[in-house]
Amino acid sequence: MNDSEFASLAVEIKHQIEPVIKRIEENVLRNQAKVLAAFQEAKVSDYHFSSSTGYGYNDRGREIIEQVYATTFRAEAALVRPHIVSGTHAICLGLFGVLRPEDELLYITGAPYDTLEEVIGVRGNAGDGSLRDFGVTFHSVPLRNNKIDWDEIRRRIHSKTKMVGIQRSSGYAWRPSFTVAEIRQMVRFVKEIKPDVIVMVDNCYGEFTETEEPTEAGADLVVGSLIKNPGGGLAPTGGYLVGRSEIIHRAACRLTAPGIGAEQGAMLGTNRGILQGFFLAPHVVGEALKGAVYASAMFERVGLETSPRWEESRTDIIQAVRLGSKERLIAFCQAIQSAAPVDSHVKPEPWDMPGYEDPVIMAAGAFVQGASIELSADGPIRDPYIGFMQGGITYEHVQLAILSALETMKERKLL
Numbered sequence: 001m002n003d004s005e006f007a008s009l010a011v012e013i014k015h016q017i018e019p020v021i022k023r024i025e026e027n028v029l030r031n032q033a034k035v036l037a038a039f040q041e042a043k044v045s046d047y048h049f050s051s052s053t054g055y056g057y058n059d060r061g062r063e064i065i066e067q068v069y070a071t072t073f074r075a076e077a078a079l080v081r082p083h084i085v086s087g088t089h090a091i092c093l094g095l096f097g098v099l100r101p102e103d104e105l106l107y108i109t110g111a112p113y114d115t116l117e118e119v120i121g122v123r124g125n126a127g128d129g130s131l132r133d134f135g136v137t138f139h140s141v142p143l144r145n146n147k148i149d150w151d152e153i154r155r156r157i158h159s160k161t162k163m164v165g166i167q168r169s170s171g172y173a174w175r176p177s178f179t180v181a182e183i184r185q186m187v188r189f190v191k192e193i194k195p196d197v198i199v200m201v202d203n204c205y206g207e208f209t210e211t212e213e214p215t216e217a218g219a220d221l222v223v224g225s226l227i228k229n230p231g232g233g234l235a236p237t238g239g240y241l242v243g244r245s246e247i248i249h250r251a252a253c254r255l256t257a258p259g260i261g262a263e264q265g266a267m268l269g270t271n272r273g274i275l276q277g278f279f280l281a282p283h284v285v286g287e288a289l290k291g292a293v294y295a296s297a298m299f300e301r302v303g304l305e306t307s308p309r310w311e312e313s314r315t316d317i318i319q320a321v322r323l324g325s326k327e328r329l330i331a332f333c334q335a336i337q338s339a340a341p342v343d344s345h346v347k348p349e350p351w352d353m354p355g356y357e358d359p360v361i362m363a364a365g366a367f368v369q370g371a372s373i374e375l376s377a378d379g380p381i382r383d384p385y386i387g388f389m390q391g392g393i394t395y396e397h398v399q400l401a402i403l404s405a406l407e408t409m410k411e412r413k414l415l
Helices: 003-016 018-042 060-072 087-098 114-120 150-156 180-193 245-255 271-301 326-338 395-411
Strands: 077-081 104-107 137-140 161-167 198-202 221-225 239-243 305-307 319-322 360-363 376-380 386-390
Touching (some): 018 060, 018 271, 087 245, 161 180, 180 198, 271 305, 326 360, 326 386
Antiparallel strands (some): 077 239, 221 239, 360 376
16 A cells, blocks of 8 residues: 555545444533533632642632532542542552551452552562552452453452452453443442442543443442543643542542541642643543544554454543554554654653553653543553554544554555
């Protein structure tokens, strides 16, 4: 194929995926209505964009942000702060807020994402303050043929199982991500076995991809990052936790200190970006989903395997492509970087990134450093060399980047 043939293929692909694009737009409308109603119920006003300094007492804008999040997620309470540095940090607050010595954490969706291994104590240095250092035990139930192993979960839950963890997204695994309907089934199943168990869902990459969130499916705690879906590309940093009031309070006490909880925390000029980004999030997530569908269809057409396939329903913004070689994975990520609006001149290379077991290559030419809602691509340098693409504030940008990726691989004789 020459470049003009890629352009011709793009026209054909866009026509092919029209029914899927229409379904995405219908979901965007429903999610936008839900967010708009939350803003109106909270009576968001211009003065809520003002920000606090110092201790941050009585920051009404901060309180309104957390009210809007709680209402949208149908949760009792929310903790939404720029002081939460990542999704991993948000999960960490939830884990340490709930778990105590001799409690057990049980992940039922297989091993958790790489960056949680040192939080839990699966690897890393003893004494760094992992859950294991504090006497919390951990087990995970492997998936069976990429499905939940119900029988094994039933065997593993016992009197000391305090929290069940669910990772919605596939992470660096070649499997479908879990839908809200599947999460609802998981919540019901574990609570029938142990009604007082606390269910936490890692919601990263999943917000607004469906018309319900895991809190609406019965999860006690749902966490994520503001530089992914809910930040809408405008939140400069931060993370969130939503769920039951007492759990959110305990997490807030881990973020600040017991006795302070959620009462302090200067927002330092972030209120407007967090609120405006959340309002735009349903639309921006829709753009990312459209881009993922387009990418999947394009890569399938040139003979590469994708997950999800273009016509499949989606529950997160991640598009995985089985590239099959180190050279192809590197070319893919470098092409996505070269198509970025920021740092397009930078050439990413694999490196030993903190928190990851294997070298990772990451393309992220973003206005907000590391923002996964902006178009990015990454992957661990390990067989079968899967590239994970996510984000895209505009559908048009994703289309241009995919054409760049195909052209780069062709130029390097990798297609």
